[in-house]
Amino acid sequence: EVQLVESGGGLVQPGGSLRLSCVASGFGFSTYWMTWVRQAPGKGLEWVANIKQDGSEKYYVDSVKGRFTSSKDNAKNSLYLQMNSLRAEDTAVYYCARGRGYCTSTTCQIYYFDYWGQGTLVTVSS
Amino acid sequence: QSALTQPPSASGSPGQSVTISCTGTSSDVGGYNFVSWYQLHPGKAPKLIIYEVSKRPSGVPDRFSGSKSGNTASLTVSGLQAEDETDYYCSSYAGSNNLVVFGGGTKLTVL
Numbered sequence A: 001e002v003q004l005v006e007s008g009g010g011l012v013q014p015g016g017s018l019r020l021s022c023v024a025s026g027f028g029f030s031t032y033w034m035t036w037v038r039q040a041p042g043k044g045l046e047w048v049a050n051i052k053q054d055g056s057e058k059y060y061v062d063s064v065k066g067r068f069t070s071s072k073d074n075a076k077n078s079l080y081l082q083m084n085s086l087r088a089e090d091t092a093v094y095y096c097a098r099g100r101g102y103c104t105s106t107t108c109q110i111y112y113f114d115y116w117g118q119g120t121l122v123t124v125s126s
Numbered sequence B: 001q002s003a004l005t006q007p008p009s010a011s012g013s014p015g016q017s018v019t020i021s022c023t024g025t026s027s028d029v030g031g032y033n034f035v036s037w038y039q040l041h042p043g044k045a046p047k048l049i050i051y052e053v054s055k056r057p058s059g060v061p062d063r064f065s066g067s068k069s070g071n072t073a074s075l076t077v078s079g080l081q082a083e084d085e086t087d088y089y090c091s092s093y094a095g096s097n098n099l100v101v102f103g104g105g106t107k108l109t110v111l
Helices: none
Strands: A003-007 A010-012 A018-025 A033-039 A045-051 A058-060 A068-073 A078-083 A092-103 A108-116 A120-124 B009-012 B018-023 B035-040 B047-050 B064-069 B072-077 B086-093 B100-102 B106-110
Touching: A003 A092, A018 A033, A018 A092, A018 A120, A033 A068, A033 A078, A033 A108, A045 A068, A045 A078, A045 A092, A045 B086, A045 B100, A058 A068, A078 A092, A108 B035, A108 B047, A108 B086, B009 B018, B018 B086, B018 B106, B035 B064, B047 B064, B072 B086
Parallel strands: A010 A120, B009 B106
Antiparallel strands: A003 A018, A018 A078, A033 A045, A033 A092, A045 A058, A068 A078, A092 A108, A092 A120, B018 B072, B035 B047, B035 B086, B064 B072, B086 B100, B086 B106
C-alpha cells in the first residue's frame, strides 16, 4: 500500500523558516517524481514544487522561487521542503504527492498526482 | 483567484447525475489533454479520480467520468451517492517549468 506521511508543520513568525518532511512507503520512491501542493484556508489547491527522481531537476511556482527548496533523499524514502522567508500568505496545509505524467528520453511533463499524504499545517503569524 | 474556473457549488439528488465544469484557456486546459480531477474529503488525503481528461485510476467507480471540449473540462458523477458529497478540484498542465494549475474547487452536495 502506497503511503505518504508529512510532518514538520507548525506556527512560525513572518520571515522565519520551517522544514517539512514526507516519508514514503509502499512503492519505489527513487523512481518517481514527487510534488508539493498546498491549500490555504478557505482557498483552492496550489501546486508548489516538483522534483525529479534523482533530485537533479526542480520546478517551483513563481511565488516561492528563491524562498523554498525541495530535496529528496532516496536512501531514506524522504521528500523535504525547506521554506525560508515565510510570509502570511504561505499559511496553508501542505501536501506531498507522487507525480505522474509523460516522459521522453530528455524531458518529463508531470501533470497529475496519483497518491497524496494527509497534509501538514503551516501557519505563518506573529 | 485560481487559474481554472469551477462553480463553487453543485448539487443533485441520490441516483441523479451532476456535471462540474472547469474552464481554463488555450494555454492550459485547451492546449493539453492533461486534465485531472481530485476528490477532497476533510481530514483525508486527496484522491485522484480522473487523469488525462477521461481516464480512471484503478478502484475509482465508473460513475465518475471526464471529458473536455475546447478550454472547458467536465467531471460527471452519475448515480449520485451520499458518499460523493465533498469537494472536487480540477487541474491542468500549463506548459513550461512543469507548471500545473488548479481550479478553485466545487462543493458537491447530495440532496
